[in-house]
Every structure is written in C-alpha cells, then in structure tokens.
Amino acid sequence: MQRHEQAVWNETSSEGYEPLLSEKDRTTIDVEFEELPDELTRESLELPALSEPEVARHYTRLSQMNYGIDSGPYPLGSCTMKYNPKFTEDVAARSEAAVHPDRPEEAVQGTLQLYHELQEYLGRIGGMDAVTLQPPAGAAGEFTGILVAKAYHERNGDGERRSEVIVPSSAHGTNFASAAMAGYDVVELPGDDDGRVDLEALRSAVGEETAALMLTNPNTLGLFERDIEEIASVVHDAGGLLYYDGANLNALLGRARPGDMGFDIMHYNVHKTFATPHGGGGPGAGPIGVTEELEPFLPSPQVEARNGTYELVEPEHSIGKVHGAMGNWLVLLKTHAYIRRLGDAGLRDTSAKAVLNANYLASQIDLEIPFGPFHHEFVASAGERDAAEFAKRMLDYGVHPPTTKWPEIVPEALMTEPTEAESKTTLDQLAAAFNAVADEDEETIAAAPETTSARYIDQTSAARSPRLSWHALSDDA
Amino acid sequence: MSYHTQLSRTEETETESTGSPFAPHTEADVEAMLRAVDAESVEELFDVPNSVRFDGEFGIEAASEREVVRSVVETLGRNESATEFLGRGHYDHYVPSLVDHLADRSEFLTSYTQYQPEITQGFLQALFEYQSLLVELTGLEVANCSMYDAATALGEVATLSRRARSVTGDRVLVPDALRDERRAVLENYVGGTALAVEEYPTAAGVVDPDDLEDALDDDVALVYVENPTTTGLIQDRLEAVGELLAADDVLFCLGSDPIALSLLRTPASIGADAVIGDASVLGLGTAYGTSLGLFACKEEYLRQVPGRLVGASRDESGRRAYTLTLQTREQHIRRERATSNICTNQAWVALRTAIHAAVLGPDGLLDLAKECHRLPEVLARELDAIEGVSAPVRDGYHFREFRATVEPDATELVSELYAEGFAVHAIDADTIQVCVTDANENRAAELVTAITEVLD
Numbered sequence: 043m044q045r046h047e048q049a050v051w052n053e054t055s056s057e058g059y060e061p062l063l064s065e066k067d068r069t070t071i072d073v074e075f076e077e078l079p080d081e082l083t084r085e086s087l088e089l090p091a092l093s094e095p096e097v098a099r100h101y102t103r104l105s106q107m108n109y110g111i112d113s114g115p116y117p118l119g120s121c122t123m124k125y126n127p128k129f130t131e132d133v134a135a136r137s138e139a140a141v142h143p144d145r146p147e148e149a150v151q152g153t154l155q156l157y158h159e160l161q162e163y164l165g166r167i168g169g170m171d172a173v174t175l176q177p178p179a180g181a182a183g184e185f186t187g188i189l190v191a192k193a194y195h196e197r198n199g200d201g202e203r204r205s206e207v208i209v210p211s212s213a214h215g216t217n218f219a220s221a222a223m224a225g226y227d228v229v230e231l232p233g234d235d236d237g238r239v240d241l242e243a244l245r246s247a248v249g250e251e252t253a254a255l256m257l258t259n260p261n262t263l264g265l266f267e268r269d270i271e272e273i274a275s276v277v278h279d280a281g282g283l284l285y286y287d288g289a290n291l292n293a294l295l296g297r298a299r300p301g302d303m304g305f306d307i308m309h310y311n312v313h314k315t316f317a318t319p320h321g322g323g324g325p326g327a328g329p330i331g332v333t334e335e336l337e338p339f340l341p342s343p344q345v346e347a348r349n350g351t352y353e354l355v356e357p358e359h360s361i362g363k364v365h366g367a368m369g370n371w372l373v374l375l376k377t378h379a380y381i382r383r384l385g386d387a388g389l390r391d392t393s394a395k396a397v398l399n400a401n402y403l404a405s406q407i408d409l410e411i412p413f414g415p416f417h418h419e420f421v422a423s424a425g426e427r428d429a430a431e432f433a434k435r436m437l438d439y440g441v442h443p444p445t446t447k448w449p450e451i452v453p454e455a456l457m458t459e460p461t462e463a464e465s466k467t468t469l470d471q472l473a474a475a476f477n478a479v480a481d482e483d484e485e486t487i488a489a490a491p492e493t494t495s496a497r498y499i500d501q502t503s504a505a506r507s508p509r510l511s512w513h514a515l516s517d518d519a
Numbered sequence: 520m521s522y523h524t525q526l527s528r529t530e531e532t533e534t535e536s537t538g539s540p541f542a543p544h545t546e547a548d549v550e551a552m553l554r555a556v557d558a559e560s561v562e563e564l565f566d567v568p569n570s571v572r573f574d575g576e577f578g579i580e581a582a583s584e585r586e587v588v589r590s591v592v593e594t595l596g597r598n599e600s601a602t603e604f605l606g607r608g609h610y611d612h613y614v615p616s617l618v619d620h621l622a623d624r625s626e627f628l629t630s631y632t633q634y635q636p637e638i639t640q641g642f643l644q645a646l647f648e649y650q651s652l653l654v655e656l657t658g659l660e661v662a663n664c665s666m667y668d669a670a671t672a673l674g675e676v677a678t679l680s681r682r683a684r685s686v687t688g689d690r691v692l693v694p695d696a697l698r699d700e701r702r703a704v705l706e707n708y709v710g711g712t713a714l715a716v717e718e719y720p721t722a723a724g725v726v727d728p729d730d731l732e733d734a735l736d737d738d739v740a741l742v743y744v745e746n747p748t749t750t751g752l753i754q755d756r757l758e759a760v761g762e763l764l765a766a767d768d769v770l771f772c773l774g775s776d777p778i779a780l781s782l783l784r785t786p787a788s789i790g791a792d793a794v795i796g797d798a799s800v801l802g803l804g805t806a807y808g809t810s811l812g813l814f815a816c817k818e819e820y821l822r823q824v825p826g827r828l829v830g831a832s833r834d835e836s837g838r839r840a841y842t843l844t845l846q847t848r849e850q851h852i853r854r855e856r857a858t859s860n861i862c863t864n865q866a867w868v869a870l871r872t873a874i875h876a877a878v879l880g881p882d883g884l885l886d887l888a889k890e891c892h893r894l895p896e897v898l899a900r901e902l903d904a905i906e907g908v909s910a911p912v913r914d915g916y917h918f919r920e921f922r923a924t925v926e927p928d929a930t931e932l933v934s935e936l937y938a939e940g941f942a943v944h945a946i947d948a949d950t951i952q953v954c955v956t957d958a959n960e961n962r963a964a965e966l967v968t969a970i971t972e973v974l975d
Contacts, residue, residue: 057837058839059640059838062651063877075892077889077896078782078892081784082755083784084780084782084784087655087781087881087885091882097617097621097878098621101621101624101645102621104627104641104642104645105621105627107641108627108639109638110630111625111630112626116631118634121631127541131623132588135619138592138598139595139807140805141603142609142611144607145603146937148599149598149937149942151597152598155594155597156591156595166578169573178668179667180863181861181862182667182860214862215850215857218854218855218857219859221855222711222860223711224710225712266567268568271568271570297567298567298571311863319628319629319867320629321628321866321870322627322628322632323642323864324865325863325867362704363700365667366608366669366671366698366700366701366704366808366810367700367807367808369808371809372807379587381579382582382587383540383583386578386579387581392542395544397565398549398552405555415564433635434635442635442638445634462539462542463542466552495641496834497834497835497836498834499832499835499842504831504844505830505845505846508828508844510654510828510831511650511655513651
C-alpha cells in the first residue's frame with residue numbers, strides 16, 4: 043500500500059503553517075515623487091520586502107505543500123487530469139511567441155499560421171466545419187456557443203420566441219450558468235433510469251421555444267448517449283440547435299465525432315483533452331466548432347489562409363468578441379504542439395487507453411458502481427459513507443481522490459476518471475486506496491486526512507466570516 | 520553509416536510509434552487489463568453505434584518531440600522580428616527569471632483547482648497572497664483570484680451592477696476612448712440583461728467631470744473610468760468624479776493595473792466601488808493577449824462577486840489554513856443563479872503576478888511605476904525635437920505611453936519603422952502612439968534615430 047507524507051512547514055509557536063509573505067516582512071514606504079502632483083499619487087505602499095533568496099524559498103515551500111499530476115494520480119471525474127508534456131511549455135515560452143496583440147497581421151504570420159492550423163486540426167477532430175479559438179475557457183466556450191445560437195435564431199427572425207435552453211440535470215453547472223448569462227431560461231431535463239437522456243422527457247421539453255439543447259457525450263456517468271441521432275432529430279425537428287459540451291471528448295478521440303452525431307456547436311476543453319496544464323485552476327482555452335450554417339456568426343476575427351498568407355477576417359454576422367484579444371494564445375500554442383506530437387495514431391490510442399483504464403479501474407474497486415458500460419469515467423458510490431469524507435481519507439494513500447457528490451443520480455458519488463496516462467501499476471495503487479478506505483471504520487475515515495500539509499479544514503466557518511486578505515487577518519489580531 | 524543516415528534512422532524510429540507517447544501501457548498490461556474486464560479488444564469497450572463511428576483519418580501525422588519543436592519554432596520565426604513600442608492596454612515589462620522557475624514547479628503548474636484544500640495549501644496560500652496584493656493596491660476590501668482578462672472583467676462588473684441591490688438603472692457609461700475590444704466584450708456580457716452600453720465624451724480618455732455629469736441621469740447603473748487612459752494619460756480629476764458618483768445607486772468602476780496602482784491614487788481614496796484591469800503586466804507580458812483579469816470591489820458587493828475567492832480558515836489541529844470560499848456564488852453549486860459562469864480561470868498567471876510583485880517588493884514596484892512615468896516624458900521630448908513630429912499631443916502626465924502627431928503620414932511612417940525593426944501604433948492619418956517601459960527603453964534612442972531618418 044502506497045503512503046505519502048506531504049511537506050509541512052511550520053513553527054511550533056506559530057498559529058499557521060508556512061508564514062505569509064506579510065508575516066515574514068511588512069514594509070511601509072512613503073510614496074514620494076516630485077514629478078507628479080501629490081493629489082495624483084498614493085500616500086504609502088505597504089508590502090513585503092524580501093530578498094530574492096527568501097522569495098525563492100517561500101514559493102518553493104508552497105509548491106511542496108501542493109499536489110500536481112506529476113506528484114501522483116489525480117482521477118477527478120470530468121476533469122481529465124492527464125500528464126502534461128513539458129516540451130509544450132518550452133515552445134510557449136519562446137520569445138517569438140510573446141508578441142503584442144496589436145501587431146498588424148503581416149507582422150505575425152507565424153502566429154496566425156499556427157492559429158489557422160489549430161482551427162483546422164480541431165475542426166477535423168470534432169467533425170465541425172469552422173472553429174474559433176477565442177474563448178479563454180470551457181465555460182467561455184459555452185457562453186460563446188450559446189451567443190452564436192442566439193444570433194442564428196435572431197437572424198432567422200426567431201429570436202424572441204426561442205427563449206429556452208434545455209440542459210440535462212446531470213450536466214456541468216457551467217451549462218446552466220452560461221445559458222442564463224446569455225439571457226435564456228434554463229429548462230432542466232431529468233435523466234432516465236439507465237442514466238441517459240430520457241427521450242420521452244426530451245420530446246415533451248422541446249418546442250418552438252427551444253433555442254438549444256446542451257449535451258455532454260459520453261455523459262458525466264461515462265455513458266455514451268446511444269440515442270444521439272434520435273436526440274438530434276428531435277431537437278432539429280423543433281428548430282433548435284444541438285450543443286456539445288466537450289468536457290468528455292477524451293473518450294471519443296478518433297472514434298466518434300460530435301459533428302457526425304448531429305451536433306451543431308461544440309466546445310473543446312484543451313486543458314482536459316489536449317493536455318495543457320490546469321495551472322491550479324487555469325488558464326485553459328475553450329475553442330468552439332460549428333457547422334457551416336453557423337460559421338458567419340463566429341466571434342471576430344477568424345484566421346483565414348489566402349495564397350499562403352494568413353489574414354484576420356470578420357465573419358459576416360459575427361457576434362463580436364468574447365475576449366479582449368485572441369484568447370489564451372499561450373495555451374493554444376501548447377495545444378497545437380500536443381496534437382502534432384500525437385497525430386492520428388496517438389489521438390486514437392489516447393481514447394483507447396483512457397477507456398481501457400476506466401473500465402479496468404472500475405473492475406478492481408469493491409464499491410457499487412451502477413450503470414455502464416463506461417467510457418472514460420465511472421461513478422462509484424461510497425454507499426453508507428459520506429463521499430466527501432471517503433475522499434479525504436484517500437488523500438492519506440498518496441493519491442488525489444475523485445470528484446465527490448456529483449452527479450447526484452448516484453448516491454454519495456465518487457466520479458472517477460483515470461485518463462490514459464496512468465499505468466496499470468498506478469491504477470492498482472488507486473484501486474487499493476479505494477478498497478482500503480472502503481474497509482476502514484468510520485472513526486478512521488472521519489479523522490482523515492493525516493498525511494497532508496493541513497488537516498481537515500473547516501469550510502463552513504471560512505464562509506461564515508470571510509477573511510480574504512492578510513489585511514483581514516491582522517484586523518483579527 | 521554516416522552521421523546523417525543515423526540521424527534520419529533515429530527520427531524514423533521515433534515516429535514509428537503507433538500509440539500515444541504518453542500512455543505507459545505495455546502489451547502485457549493491455550492483455551491483463553482486457554482479461555480483467557472480460558473483453559477481447561479495446562474496440563469492444565466503446566458503446567458507440569456503428570452509424571456514428573468515425574473510421575476516417577484526421578490527416579495529422581505524428582511527430583517526435585524534436586520534430587514538433589523544430590517545426591513550431593520555425594513557424595513562429597515567420598513573425599517579424601521587431602522591438603515593440605506598443606501598449607494601449609497590453610503592456611510588456613521585464614519578468615524576472617525567478618518567476619518562470621518558481622511558477623513552472625510542476626506541483627503548481629500541473630495541479631487542479633483546489634477542491635481538496637488539505638493537499639493544495641501551497642497554491643491556496645499563493646492565491647490568498649495575490650488577493651492581498653490587490654487589496655493593498657486598490658484599497659478595496661475584496662479581490663477575487665482571477666478573471667480571464669480586463670475585457671471580461673469589465674463585462675463581469677457590469678453584470679454585478681445589475682445584481683447589486685443598491686444599484687439601479689440600465690445604462691452603463693464607458694469612455695469614448697475605450698479600446699474597441701473591451702467595448703465589444705462588454706456588449707456581449709450585458710447582452711443577456713437589460714443593460715445598455717453608452718459612451719460619455721472624454722478628451723482622449725481623460726474625464727471632464729462636467730461632461731460626465733451631463734451624461735448622468737437616474738438610469739445610470741455603472742460608470743467606467745480608466746486610469747491611466749488607453750492613450751497613456753493619468754487622470755487628474757478623479758476626486759471630482761468620485762464625488763459625482765458617490766450616490767449608492769451608481770457603481771463607480773476604475774480600470775487600472777498593479778504597476779500604475781502602486782504609484783497613483785488608490786481607487787478607494789477617490790471613491791471607486793470596484794477596480795478591474797489587466798494584472799498580467801506583472802508576471803507575463805503581452806503574450807499575444809494571454810492575460811489576467813483583475814477584479815476587486817468593496818465588501819458590500821462580496822456576495823455578488825464572480826469567480827473564485829480564497830479565504831482563511833482553520834484546520835482540525837487549530838492552525839490557520841486556506842480554502843476556496845463562498846462557493847455558493849459559483850456555477851457548480853448555484854447553476855443558473857450563479858454570479859458568473861466562470862470555472863477555469865487564470866490562476867497560474869495570478870501566481871506569476873504574485874511572485875513578480877514579491878520579487879520587486881514595495882520599493883521595486885514603486886521604482887518601476889516611476890519609470891513608467893519618466894520614460895515616456897523623456898521620449899516624448901526627444902521626438903518633439905524632430906522636425907515634423909509634435910509630442911505629446913496632449914499636455915498632462917503620462918504613464919508608459921503618449922501620442923504624437925507626425926507629418927506627412929502616420930501610417931506610412933509606421934510601416935517604414937517596421938522595416939527598420941520597430942513596432943509603433945498608427946492611430947489615424949497623422950497620429951502615432953508610442954509605449955516605452957523597462958522592456959524596450961534600451962532601444963528608445965534607436966527609435967528616435969529611425970524616426971528622424973524616415974522623416975528626413
């Protein structure tokens with residue numbers, strides 16, 4: 043059984059762990075500047091004043107109190123935490139890549155060529171006719187896609203009437219929020235008994251108010267929506283559009299394409315499927331692909347190739363912009379390099395190994411795992427135990443736990459996605475961690491975690507009296 | 520066998536792989552795993568109807584790491600090499616080496632959002648310190664741990680004004696000199712609400728409180744002012760603007776950045792309710808627009824803040840620890856009633872910004888800000904001495920950049936400067952804009968020479 047002790051930096055006398063920069067030093071300087079009138083400048087500035095070696099040590103210690111995919115397995119369901127190749131970081135760090143966004147197109151032909159190539163790659167991978175790289179994250183992609191749908195309906199004189207977006211109850215929270223941000227009423231679609239879209243419920247939910255249905259496939263239970271063609275025709279017959287949430291695309295790379303299933307719009311989470319690092323929460327990128335019919339509505343500008351040069355072009359009925367520049371370019375550059383490295387064979391093998399890993403891991407775990415057959419992920423049930431507590435105890439076995447308590451259709455859900463990047467040995471370690479916790483008594487589980495930098499953290503009191511900066515901490519003292 | 524033959528052999532072997540180089544399975548592993556799941560082949564595991572199976576090819580050829588790096592770097596090389604004197608909302612400053620080395624530590628870079636705080640204390644603390652930096656710089660009580668960029672942060676503050684109970688009205692007022700991109704993004708963010716975006720007149724972005732007052736009425740929900748302006752001017756009447764907007768039912772949002780804020784009047788002291796901007800001026804540089812949206816506001820709007828917040832709490836041992844907090848505002852819990860749809864954000868850029876600020880410290884940060892005022896003043900004087908150039912266009916105090924009128928043709932001048940290896944903004948037929956910071960000041964003298972020669 044694997045164990046792991048995370049670094050803990052503290053002083054016995056201190057009330058916290060590694061002290062804050064502001065506790066190591068807090069220097070107040072007067073802001074005096076003869077070249078500007080006093081009324082234009084601030085009076086003072088109070089910030090830590092540490093030497094470079096001290097700063098290096100501070101952040102190195104903080105990194106030791108953190109866990110990344112290079113530390114160990116990270117099987118968060120629907121998050122696709124896979125190994126992030128390092129060469130893509132070097133490519134993105136090149137000075138030639140770090141140009142100003144206002145450069146004229148003739149001065150950034152290299153950048154635009156890579157943009158154009160990535161638009162093409164993603165179009166082929168998703169089976170879509172046109173791709174924009176502008177949305178800076180998956181949720182931004184959803185928002186952009188729904189704005190495209192809205193502009194399309196408005197163009198058809200159908201904007202007022204089509205006021206609803208349908209979202210399955212098991213969908214990612216962002217789907218609901220993105221549709222609402224675009225001004226739509228959200229209609230929640232209940233699932234059927236086998237965890238998939240309930241066709242009857244869908245038929246009664248769609249109508250002339252329907253602007254779009256947002257769907258994840260495979261869904262958050264890891265199940266492929268077998269009736270996808272029927273779903274597409276129900277939505278299309280009612281005049282609605284079908285939106286594909288790309289969070290789970292890793293399961294289908296080179297095996298099936300949203301465009302071929304009847305989806306009109308999709309987003310890609312490149313920080314999931316295409317291995318760009320999550321960076322502790324971002325940046326990612328959420329390009330969207332659309333059918334030919336929707337291409338004129340894409341954000342501006344698109345990159346087009348004409349006679350070997352690349353141009354920035356405003357689509358005819360463009361929705362405008364969803365990011366102040368061209369999106370998270372450095373992330374897109376890493377995506378490009380990753381796709382090139384894998385090629386057709388590597389992409390196809392990615393989905394093969396991702397699905398094999400999920401199925402193998404599911405077969406090794408002594409917990410109830412309802413539904414199936416699974417693709418890239420599965421949802422185990424912690425049964426009588428609290429899934430959140432179960433997860434905390436898994437931390438003590440040197441692994442990151444799965445996503446917990448979601449989707450709600452599985453009681454005490456442990457949503458698990460190992461990705462293709464874990465070896466059989468690591469999967470066996472993961473399964474051993476699941477099984478060890480499943481066998482433990484409630485007391486042991488409730489006392490967890492013991493091996494992490496911090497012990498169990500009280501999140502309720504953090505929300506009750508929010509302390510959001512070191513200023514708020516010193517006010518307490 | 521020659522050296523070259525050997526080399527091509529190696530490359531051939533490298534590209535011969537039929538699978539992902541990042542999937543560690545041996546053939547024996549695959550066989551054992553298939554046996555465990557009772558399947559003959561991996562294909563069998565895909566529960567995908569034949570009618571939607573994809574049997575085609577993408578036409579993307581796999582390549583070795585060396586080949587990919589070579590090819591991408593070669594393509595990037597098609598970008599013209601030029602020293603940029605470009606700004607207008609996207610700024611380059613020298614980023615200390617330590618920032619790369621620390622932020623690239625894979626425990627940071629390859630970690631996920633901190634939904635398990637006990638094992639991600641390091642990143643949470645760094646984000647808490649980033650929030651603290653912004654609280655110090657703005658004087659406001661709350662800062663979130665990132666938006667995508669300044670444009671989307673502006674969109675978010677507009678929708679916040681819609682939700683905040685004290686704020687009423689449907690009009691969002693922005694300066695006529697606002698960057699087109701920020702305006703366009705804002706329009707999309709308010710598109711799902713009753714808010715309408717309108718311009719108020721400025722002198723190249725500089726607010727005249729009397730003109731602003733004329734544009735105000737009971738129906739105004741939000742007024743947005745940038746300091747410094749997109750044209751590089753420091754606002755000189757913000758206090759009067761703050762007094763004008765002191766009423767509770769109007770939200771006063773200031774656009775700025777962490778370097779400017781370390782020198783200029785704090786937003787809190789002139790009555791701003793919120794601050795947005797591009798925080799990546801520390802930590803990242805222009806990076807073709809990859810950015811970091813700064814978002815700070817008064818505590819009274821806390822429950823309406825978009826995005827993630829890190830708060831201090833205690834762990835079971837009684838020690839202080841950090842956790843994501845007030846998550847009931849967010850999409851994964853509140854769904855369609857969330858304050859925003861943002862999930863994945865720019866956390867790693869925020870880490871870089873925090874490290875850069877820590878390396879500089881208060882003195883370094885203030886010195887950098889002072890340089891941002893001095894450098895454009897000096898360069899403007901030098902350009903003004905050239906026949907056919909008048910700089911700066913407007914009197915006032917500059918920050919990083921300024922405008923200059925040139926004769927006979929600004930567009931022509933700018934394209935000839937490109938040929939000489941310098942990038943400068945052409946604003947209109949007779950105006951250029953020049954941005955100078957610690958990142959390009961070493962070539963400022965050469966720029967002066969180039970402009971002199973081109974115009975000669």
